[in-house]
Amino acid sequence: MRIPPTRTPVLLGTQLLFNVGFYAVVPFLALVLTRDFGLTALAVGLVLGIRTFAQQGLFLVGGVLADRFGARRVILLGCAVRVAGFATLAAALLAPTPALPLFVVGTVLTGLGGALFSPGLNVLIADAEARRPDAGGRSRASLFAWLSVTGELGAVIGPLVGAALLGAGFVVVALSGAAFFTAIGLFLRVALPPDPGRRTARTRGGAWWSLRDRRFVGFSVLHAADLLAYNQLYLALPLHLARTTDAAAATALMFASVSVLTLALQLPLSRWAGRVGAAVALRTGYALSATGFGVLAVGATAATGDAAVVSAVFVSAGLIAAGHMLANPTALALVPRFAAALPTGSFFGLLATCGGVAVLGGNLVSGALSTWPAVPAAAAAFLALPLVVAAVAAPRLAARVASPPRSAQASFEGAVRD
Known part of the structure; x- marks a missing residue:
C-alpha cells in the first residue's frame, strides 16, 4: 500500500497557501467578537481557545482518518470544512442581527478544517522526505524545516492581505477566505495523486x-x-x-x-x-x-x-x-x-x-x-x-x-x- 509520490514544491506551496488563507481571516476574529458582538476579553479568549482546541486537539482524529481513508481525501475534506467555516462566519454577520452562536460555529469549523488537512500534509511530507536522494554525507535542512519556512512566509503575507480587505468589512474578508480555500481545494484535487485504493485489515486496525x-x-x-x-x-x-x-x-x-x-x-x-x-x-x-x-x-x-x-x-x-x-x-x-x-x-x-x-x-x-x-x-x-x-x-x-x-x-x- 505505497503512497504515490507527490512533488515537493506542491507540498511546500500547499503549506504557504494554507497559511496565507488562514492568517488573512483568523487574526481579525478577536476584533469582530469585541466590535460586532460586544464580548469581553475573557469571552473572546474562550471562543478563540475553543477554536484552537478544535484544531490542535483534534489532530489525532485527522491523522487517524488520513491513515484510514488516505491523505489526499482528508486534505480535500479539510479544505471543504474550512470553506464552510469561513462562509459561516460571513453568514453570522449577514443575518438581520449578528448571530453569535453561528459565528462560534464558524470559528470551530475553521479549526476543524486544519485538524483534517494538516496531518494529511505531514504524512505526505514524511513520505517525500523518505524518498529524497542521499545527501552524500552533507547535512541539509529537512522538508519539515522547509515546511516551517513556507508556513511562516504565509503567516507574514496573510495578515497583510486580510488588512487590505478589512476596509470593505469582515464579511468580504471571510468570503474571500472561503473563495481562496475553494481554489486551493480544486488545485490540490488535480495536483495530489490519488490515494491507494487497497486498505488492509492491518491498516484499519492500526489507525x-x-x-x-x-x-x-x-x-x-x-x-x-x-x-x-x-x-x-x-x-x-x-x-x-x-x-x-x-x-x-x-x-x-x-x-x-x-x-x-x-x-x-x-x-x-x-x-x-x-x-x-x-x-x-x-x-x-x-x-x-x-x-x-x-x-x-x-x-x-x-x-x-x-x-x-x-x-x-x-x-x-x-x-x-x-x-x-x-x-x-x-x-x-x-x-x-x-x-x-x-x-x-x-x-x-x-x-x-x-x-x-x-x-x-x-x-x-x-x-x-x-x-x-x-x-x-x-x-x-x-x-x-x-x-x-x-x-x-x-x-x-x-x-x-x-x-x-x-x-x-x-x-x-x-x-x-x-
Missing part, C-alpha cells in the same frame, strides 16, 4: 496504534512543552509588553522580529540539527526556550523602565523562537522512525493533539499567574519547568529510535506482505 506505543506517547507528552512555550508569543509575552507605554507597537515589532528570525535561521538551524543528531537538537531546542523564560522571569522581577521590559521580552522571544525552530522540525522528522512499519497519520496527530491539550490547560495557568502580583515571575517559571523536563527525558527516547526506513509506507507494505 490508533500511536496510542498503544507508550514510548511515543511519552515523547508526545514531553514535546507538548514546545508548543506551549511557542504559544506564549501570543499570550505571556504580549502581557508583559502591556506594561509598557506603546504596547501595541512593541507587540507588532516583536511578531515581525520573530518572523524575520524564522525566515533567516530555520534552514541553518535545521542543517546544524542534521549534523549533531536528533537528541542534541531536541535538548538544545528545549533548553533555549527554557532560557527564554528565564530571561522573562528576570525581566519581570528586575526591569523598571519600558526599555528594559521591551528588551527582556524581545530576547525571550528570540530564544523561544530559536528553540522551536530546533525542536519542532526535529520532532516531526522523528515521527516516521517511531511509526516504523505503520502508517504515520495517527502518530503526527497524537504529537499535535498533546500540544493542543497542553496549550489549552497551560494558557489558563499561565494567564492567571501572569497577573499574580506577589510573584511576577511565576508564569515564566511555570512555563520553563516542562521544558527542562523535556530537555532531560525526550532526547533519551529519541536516541532509542531505530534509523528510519527508506519509506515508512514502503516498509509497511512489506510488513503486510510478510
Whole structure:
C-alpha cells in the first residue's frame, strides 16, 4: 500500500497557501467578537481557545482518518470544512442581527478544517522526505524545516492581505477566505495523486496504534512543552509588553522580529540539527526556550523602565523562537522512525493533539499567574519547568529510535506482505 509520490514544491506551496488563507481571516476574529458582538476579553479568549482546541486537539482524529481513508481525501475534506467555516462566519454577520452562536460555529469549523488537512500534509511530507536522494554525507535542512519556512512566509503575507480587505468589512474578508480555500481545494484535487485504493485489515486496525506505543506517547507528552512555550508569543509575552507605554507597537515589532528570525535561521538551524543528531537538537531546542523564560522571569522581577521590559521580552522571544525552530522540525522528522512499519497519520496527530491539550490547560495557568502580583515571575517559571523536563527525558527516547526506513509506507507494505 505505497503512497504515490507527490512533488515537493506542491507540498511546500500547499503549506504557504494554507497559511496565507488562514492568517488573512483568523487574526481579525478577536476584533469582530469585541466590535460586532460586544464580548469581553475573557469571552473572546474562550471562543478563540475553543477554536484552537478544535484544531490542535483534534489532530489525532485527522491523522487517524488520513491513515484510514488516505491523505489526499482528508486534505480535500479539510479544505471543504474550512470553506464552510469561513462562509459561516460571513453568514453570522449577514443575518438581520449578528448571530453569535453561528459565528462560534464558524470559528470551530475553521479549526476543524486544519485538524483534517494538516496531518494529511505531514504524512505526505514524511513520505517525500523518505524518498529524497542521499545527501552524500552533507547535512541539509529537512522538508519539515522547509515546511516551517513556507508556513511562516504565509503567516507574514496573510495578515497583510486580510488588512487590505478589512476596509470593505469582515464579511468580504471571510468570503474571500472561503473563495481562496475553494481554489486551493480544486488545485490540490488535480495536483495530489490519488490515494491507494487497497486498505488492509492491518491498516484499519492500526489507525490508533500511536496510542498503544507508550514510548511515543511519552515523547508526545514531553514535546507538548514546545508548543506551549511557542504559544506564549501570543499570550505571556504580549502581557508583559502591556506594561509598557506603546504596547501595541512593541507587540507588532516583536511578531515581525520573530518572523524575520524564522525566515533567516530555520534552514541553518535545521542543517546544524542534521549534523549533531536528533537528541542534541531536541535538548538544545528545549533548553533555549527554557532560557527564554528565564530571561522573562528576570525581566519581570528586575526591569523598571519600558526599555528594559521591551528588551527582556524581545530576547525571550528570540530564544523561544530559536528553540522551536530546533525542536519542532526535529520532532516531526522523528515521527516516521517511531511509526516504523505503520502508517504515520495517527502518530503526527497524537504529537499535535498533546500540544493542543497542553496549550489549552497551560494558557489558563499561565494567564492567571501572569497577573499574580506577589510573584511576577511565576508564569515564566511555570512555563520553563516542562521544558527542562523535556530537555532531560525526550532526547533519551529519541536516541532509542531505530534509523528510519527508506519509506515508512514502503516498509509497511512489506510488513503486510510478510
